[in-house]
Amino acid sequence: AQSVTQPDIHITVSEGASLELRCNYSYGATPYLFWYVQSPGQGLQLLLKYFSGDTLVQGIKGFEAEFKRSQSSFNLRKPSVHWSDAAEYFCAVSLDNYGQNFVFGPGTRLSVLP
Amino acid sequence: DAGVIQSPRHEVTEMGQEVTLRCKPISGHNSLFWYRQTMMRGLELLIYFNNNVPIDDSGMPEDRFSAKMPNASFSTLKIQPSEPRDSAVYFCASRGDVYEKLFFGSGTQLSVL
Secondary structure, eight states, X not given: OOEEEOOOSEEEEETTXXXXXXXXXEOSSXXXXXXXXXXXXXXXXXXXXXXXXXXXXXOGGXXXXXXXXXXXXXXXXXXXXXXXXXXXXXXXXXXXXXXXXXXXXXXXXXXXXX | XXXXXXXXXXXXXXXXXXXXXEEEOOTTOOEEEEEEEETTTEEEEEEEEETTEEEEOTTOOSTTEEEEEEETTEEEEEESSOOGGGOEEEEEEEESXXXXXXXXXXXXXXEEO
């Protein structure tokens, strides 16, 4: 069955530290990949997406993600975390370019220490 | 808990027909959200309810779309009449406290021919 996993339910980092949030998928083909952020009390916002081409994708708010086909992973990174980055992060996957078969991961909660 | 339950999982209909999507939130959650996902526009918030009351429906694209939440355990999203550009995956999500994470349903894959 198709699935998206985010192994870390909750991560805590200090402000200014680097961050990596993990995302793995189980599909036969290379899917389309997304990262969304949900800030407290707010809706979802798209951080970045990967469709094809360069496997290192730049997004908003200083985030980037790298697609690694061999590991079926699409990990989200940020070199220096800000307190405002505290939020819930969702990895999502789509199998085709019609937006069908769209699956969300369970989410990773990020806490930032001052 | 079984999580957020959406039905149907897939819906194929002809243009002009009425479509009703259903959602059962997680028991005890007091906020419910309807999202639409397309590759062109990404994930869009259509409407959300708090304690069964619609709070923000500014994302509802047109009058053809309507949503109801008659009680804490059930919500519907209706499209009448449906059009091909409505084809998308529609997600329902719920959460408890406003600072808690969203829990998503599996989505309804709608195709309007």
